[in-house]
Amino acid sequence: MAARPRLKDVAEYAGVSPKTVSNVINDFEHVSEQTRAAVREAIDALGYRVNIAGRQLRQGRTGMITLVVPELDVAYFSELAKHVMAEADRRGRTVLLHQTGAVRQRELAALRGFDTQFSDGLILSPLALLPHDLATRDRRLPVVLLGERSVEGSTDHVGIDNTRAARDATEHLLARGRRRIAVIGGAVRGRQGTDRLRTDGYREALKAAGLPFDAGLVVPVEAYHWQDGARAATALMERATPPDALLCLNDHMALGALRALHELGRSVPDDLDVVGFDDIEASRFSVPSLTTVAPDKQEIARAAVSLLLERIDDPDGGPLQDHVAGHQVIVRESSGG
Structure with missing residues (x-):
C-alpha cells in the first residue's frame, strides 16, 4: 500500500x-x-x-466561502460567525470574514464578489441593501441570504420567523400582567425589514389580547447599540406615563436599557420588565440576567453553509430554498424568571 x-x-x-x-x-x-x-x-x-485541495483544484474552486456581516462588535454576528466557521470547517471549507459596517457600497461590493475570484460563494447578512440590489446581482456567484429577504425568490435564504418571535416575547410580557409595553428599535413604517416584522409581531400580540396599539410606544433608534438602548429607555421613563415593560429588538439595546434603568433607580423586574433579542452570551451574566428571544444560531449556520455548498456544487440544482430556523423565549430574571 x-x-x-x-x-x-x-x-x-x-x-x-x-x-x-x-x-x-x-x-x-x-x-x-x-x-x-x-x-x-x-x-x-x-x-x-x-485531499480537499486537490479535489477543489480539479473542480476550479478555491475551497473558501465568504461570510459578510454588518458589525462584529454586535455580539450576535460574532457568535453567528463562530458557528458558521465551525460548520464550514466540518465540511472542509475555509471562511473569509468581511465586515461592512452596514454601508451599502460595501455590501454591494461583497455581493459582486469584490471583483475577484477568491471565494466560491457568499453568505450575506445585509442591512443597507435595497431590493433591486439583490435582483441585479451577478448570478454566477452563489449567495445565501441571512435575515430578511429583500426580494422574494432572489436567493436561497435562512432566518427565523421574526414576526412570530416578537409575538411570543410580547405574549410572555402580557402574561406577566404588563400592559404598556414599549418597543425599542421598532418601526411602524418603511420596508419589511427585521424591525418592521418584529413590530408587526408585537402588534399581533396586542390585538389578540384585545389591547390598543399605541404608536408612541414604538421607539426607532439610529443603531442597535448599547447607547441607543440606554437613551431610549431614559427618554421613555421620563414620560408622564412611562411603560411597564421594554421589548428591545436586540440584546445590546436591552443591556444598555438595564444600565440606564439602574442609574434612574428603577428596579427590574419589580418596576418594569425588560426583554431582548438574540441571546448573546452577555445576556446570561447581566444583573438581572436578561430574558431574551434565542434564535437557533447553530441551526442558522448549519443551514446556510449546507445551502451554499449545494448551490456551489450545482448552481441550477432545483428551486431556491427558504429555511426557517427555530427560536425560543428564554425567561430570566429581567422578567421574573
Missing part, C-alpha cells in the same frame, strides 16, 4: 465500491448505517485523509 492511503484503498478495506466511500465522506443520504460504520472504520484504520 502507498504511504498515503487512497480512496480505493479505503473501499477495498471496507469491502465496498469507491463511489460508496465518496458518498459516506460527503455525508450523502441513502447509505445504510452498517455500511457507513464500515467505511468510517476503514478510514480510521488506514489514516485516510480527504
Whole structure:
C-alpha cells in the first residue's frame, strides 16, 4: 500500500465500491448505517485523509466561502460567525470574514464578489441593501441570504420567523400582567425589514389580547447599540406615563436599557420588565440576567453553509430554498424568571 492511503484503498478495506466511500465522506443520504460504520472504520484504520485541495483544484474552486456581516462588535454576528466557521470547517471549507459596517457600497461590493475570484460563494447578512440590489446581482456567484429577504425568490435564504418571535416575547410580557409595553428599535413604517416584522409581531400580540396599539410606544433608534438602548429607555421613563415593560429588538439595546434603568433607580423586574433579542452570551451574566428571544444560531449556520455548498456544487440544482430556523423565549430574571 502507498504511504498515503487512497480512496480505493479505503473501499477495498471496507469491502465496498469507491463511489460508496465518496458518498459516506460527503455525508450523502441513502447509505445504510452498517455500511457507513464500515467505511468510517476503514478510514480510521488506514489514516485516510480527504485531499480537499486537490479535489477543489480539479473542480476550479478555491475551497473558501465568504461570510459578510454588518458589525462584529454586535455580539450576535460574532457568535453567528463562530458557528458558521465551525460548520464550514466540518465540511472542509475555509471562511473569509468581511465586515461592512452596514454601508451599502460595501455590501454591494461583497455581493459582486469584490471583483475577484477568491471565494466560491457568499453568505450575506445585509442591512443597507435595497431590493433591486439583490435582483441585479451577478448570478454566477452563489449567495445565501441571512435575515430578511429583500426580494422574494432572489436567493436561497435562512432566518427565523421574526414576526412570530416578537409575538411570543410580547405574549410572555402580557402574561406577566404588563400592559404598556414599549418597543425599542421598532418601526411602524418603511420596508419589511427585521424591525418592521418584529413590530408587526408585537402588534399581533396586542390585538389578540384585545389591547390598543399605541404608536408612541414604538421607539426607532439610529443603531442597535448599547447607547441607543440606554437613551431610549431614559427618554421613555421620563414620560408622564412611562411603560411597564421594554421589548428591545436586540440584546445590546436591552443591556444598555438595564444600565440606564439602574442609574434612574428603577428596579427590574419589580418596576418594569425588560426583554431582548438574540441571546448573546452577555445576556446570561447581566444583573438581572436578561430574558431574551434565542434564535437557533447553530441551526442558522448549519443551514446556510449546507445551502451554499449545494448551490456551489450545482448552481441550477432545483428551486431556491427558504429555511426557517427555530427560536425560543428564554425567561430570566429581567422578567421574573
